[in-house]
Amino acid sequence: xxxxxxxxxxxxxxxxxxxxxxxxxxxxxxxxxxxxxxxxxxxxxxxxxxxxxxxxxxxxxxxxxxxxxxxxxxxxxxxxxxxxxxxxxxxxxxxxxxxxxxxxxxxxxxxxxxxxxxxxxxxxxxxxxxxxxxxxxxxxxxxxxxxxxxxxxxxxxxxxxxxxxxxxxxxxxxxxxxxxxxxxxxxxxxxxxxxxxxxxxxxxxxxxxxxxxxxxxxxxxxxxxxxxxxxxxxxxxxxxxxxxxxxxxxxxxxxxxxxxxxxxxxxxxxxxxxxxxxxxxxxxx
Numbered sequence: 001x002x003x004x005x006x007x008x009x010x011x012x013x014x015x016x017x018x019x020x021x022x023x024x025x026x027x028x029x030x031x032x033x034x035x036x037x038x039x040x041x042x043x044x045x046x047x048x049x050x051x052x053x054x055x056x057x058x059x060x061x062x063x064x065x066x067x068x069x070x071x072x073x074x075x076x077x078x079x080x081x082x083x084x085x086x087x088x089x090x091x092x093x094x095x096x097x098x099x100x101x102x103x104x105x106x107x108x109x110x111x112x113x114x115x116x117x118x119x120x121x122x123x124x125x126x127x128x129x130x131x132x133x134x135x136x137x138x139x140x141x142x143x144x145x146x147x148x149x150x151x152x153x154x155x156x157x158x159x160x161x162x163x164x165x166x167x168x169x170x171x172x173x174x175x176x177x178x179x180x181x182x183x184x185x186x187x188x189x190x191x192x193x194x195x196x197x198x199x200x201x202x203x204x205x206x207x208x209x210x211x212x213x214x215x216x217x218x219x220x221x222x223x224x225x226x227x228x229x230x231x232x233x234x235x236x237x238x239x240x241x242x243x244x245x246x247x248x249x250x251x252x253x254x255x256x257x258x259x260x261x262x263x264x265x266x267x268x269x270x271x272x273x274x275x276x277x278x279x280x281x282x283x284x285x
Contacts, residue, residue, distance in 0.1 A: 008186025008274065009047070009153070010111070011036065011067035012058045021046070021067050022058050024186055030058035040069055040239040043136040043152045047189045066109040066184050069239040074104035076159065076176065077226060080245025081218045098229060099221035102172045104159075104243070110180040112276050117283040119162050119178045124259025125280060128159035128246035129204035129212050129268035131196060133223050134187060139236040147231060148224030154193045156185035156276040157243055158204075158268050163252050163259070179283075185276040193272050197222055200271040202247060207265055211258075214247020216270075221245075 007024030012032065014020060021039040022030040031054040033039065039046050046053075068074075078100040110116070118125055136152030159182065166175025193200070199217030203210060221229075227242060251258040260266060262282045269275040 008155075008188045009033070009039075009067055010186045011065040013063040013065045019065055019067070020058070022062075023054065030062055032056055032058050036067060036069065039067070043134070043238055047152055047187075064111045064113070066106070066111055067187060068106050068109055068184070068241065070106055072106050072239040072241060073236075074106060074109065074182070074241045074243065075230060076102050076104060076243040077221055077245045078102060078172065080221050081214060081247040082220060095220055099226050101230070102176060104173075104176055104182055108177045108179070109182040109184055110278075111183060112185050112278070114180055114183060114278055115281040116160055116180050116183065116278050117178075117281050118260070118262060119165065120283055122162045122164050122178075124251075124261050125178070125181070126161045126163050126251040126259055127204055127206065127211065127266050127268075128161060128250060129202055129214075129270075130157040130159050130246050131155070131200070131202070131216060131244050131270055131273065132157040132184060133196075133227075133242045133244065135227065135236045135240040135242070136238050138238065139227060139231040142228045142231040144222070144224035144228045147227035148195075148222075150227070150236075151190050151223060153187040153189050154196075154273055155187055156268050156270045156273050158183045158266060158276055158278065159243060159246060160260070160266075160278075163257075183276055183278045185274050188273050196244065200273070201269075202271075203269045204249065205267045205269075206258075206260065211251070212247050212249035214249070216244070218247060219244060 012020045019036040022032045132155045137150040162175040196216040202214045204212035260280045264280045
């Protein structure tokens with residue numbers, strides 16, 4: 001499992017409530033590039049900046065936050081891996097002509113290393129290791145090629161899911177927006193990652209045990225096709241995110257079901273992008 005050439009870009013909270021974007025150096029040092037809105041005004045330029053770019057070093061006790069605009073749309077693709085489709089209640093059914101899309105709010109996102117609480121009335125949380133793509137330019141009525149060209153970076157993502165809430169109705173949004181239930185790794189430039197269609201290994205572990213082992217070549221609705229499809233309904237903006245789905249091995253499909261409990265540590269590793277690690281904790285009112 002190789003990792004990105006760079007440490008990726010992260011968000012750093014400021015004392016005034018704002019957010020900066022910083023490059024994480026191999027030794028863990030955070031080199032501040034610019035403010036969050038300045039970054040998303042020219043993400044390609046900032047991602048291509050040389051190693052000496054930036055305004056200085058963030059404090060050693062800096063608090064990391066997602067490098068995501070508050071108004072960014074987090075669009076998720078459900079049942080997007082052939083292996084995951086085959087393991088659940090949809091097994092044996094044909095894939096629909098269009099992807100099943102649902103939404104997260106940016107407030108549900110958190111970062112590598114953050115603690116994730118189990119919501120009230122849930123028997124636990126389910127893991128869904130994924131890759132997120134970041135849109136870097138406006139997209140309206142785009143072709144798949146134009147849409148893919150607009151992707152500036154990728155992160156490892158864990159779409160931690162409250163299954164009881166998700167399955168109360170046919171709409172999944174409630175179960176997909178628990179507090180801090182969407183951990184994101186650093187942004188890795190798209191040029192370092194390449195095309196997901198070429199196949200990147202994705203592995204999820206719970207307390208060191210492999211629970212998912214997939215490959216992005218198994219994705220049905222590709223990043224370019226999906227973003228182009230969305231852009232025909234609403235204009236995508238720089239900073240919007242697309243979560244690309246999860247492979248087989250989720251907890252609810254097992255017999256008996258296996259859900260994350262307080263104290264469990266879940267890791268998602270994706271080739272060329274990195275590893276995301278989070279601990280599950282009890283909910284505090």
